[in-house]
Amino acid sequence: MKILVSIVFIVCGLIPFVGLNQTAQLEADSFSVETGNPYTLRIVVSGDRTPDTVSFSSWGSFLSPDNILSKRSWIRRGDKHVMELTVLFFDADTLQLPALPVVFEETDTIFTPSRRLTIYPTPSPDDLNDMAPIKDIRREKVQWTDYLPLIISVLGVLGALALIFWWYLRASKKAAITRVIETPAHELALKKLEALEKQSLWQNGQLKEFCAAFTFILREYFEKRYRILALESTSEDLPGMLQKTDFPPEFVPGLKELLEQTDLVKFAKGQPREELYADSLIFARKVISETRLDLEENKPVE
Secondary structure: OHHHHHHHHHHHHHHHHOOOOOOEEEEOOOOEEEOOOOEEEEEEEEOOOOOOEEOOHHHOOOOOHHHEEEEOOOEEEOOEEEEEEEEOOOOOEEEEEOOOEEEOOOOOEEEOOOEEEEEEOOOOOOOHHHOOOOOOOOOOOOOHHHHHHHHHHHHHHHHHHHHHHHHHHHOOOOOOOOOOOOOOHHHHHHHHHHHHHHHOOHHHOOHHHHHHHHHHHHHHHHHHHHOOOOOOOOOOOHHHHHHOOOOOHHHHHHHHHHHHHHHHHHHOOOOOOOOHHHHHHHHHHHHHHHHOEEOOOOEEOO
16 A cells, blocks of 8 residues: 555646656757848747747847737647747848747746857948849750841941951051949939838838838948948948048038937837938938049049
């Protein structure tokens, strides 16, 4: 009888520990994502017990609740439980995702492993290196009649070519001047500002998206116009870099205030004055118009 009672106590004591060998994993199709693109992560827990909650507090420094697009409840898939999380990242960076605690109703807790995530910036639309390769034309089978117009044309212009060659030998030689023609920095910036204004982002409550796109356009203009690393510099360093160029000093105070206000919106969820967005566009257009280069003489327009 005493042996039977001992066995019952041992079995009852082991019940709370059944299932503690469950494991948790953090999975994704790829651990790299482009800024602004929805990114789906999966928390996969093996075993029969259904998890209760997952705490994302350790991710709070780089992922705000506003950037979580969706979070699905636990779904049973075979011998595993899966929770899907779709988020947005707006700043290019390399993050070490901390481990996430997965809590069960019995107060047991297991942790996902830490994973490394690379967030790369959206390619610039005017960078030819980011363009997809040009696909070849689907060609038909070659027939001899395809060359007939070419043969007739060659025979018809042989005399003209001989005359042009004779004239070329007698003419004075002139150096050919070639130039690479590209869209001027001020024209590109003004076009992008106009497109941004038409999107009406701030009117629709997308304040962070507007500020991110606006500051990128302004920095890109400064980098092309003044040949500085404006896209890689901080908001504190950019005015100082411009002051070492021929950038008009009267615009420096306004630029500093504008960068501070947009940073508050992008990183601190600040609530600036309502006129900030319209005033920002006016200020940017004024700076671009008064600092643009005269492409013929490569000097600022007076």
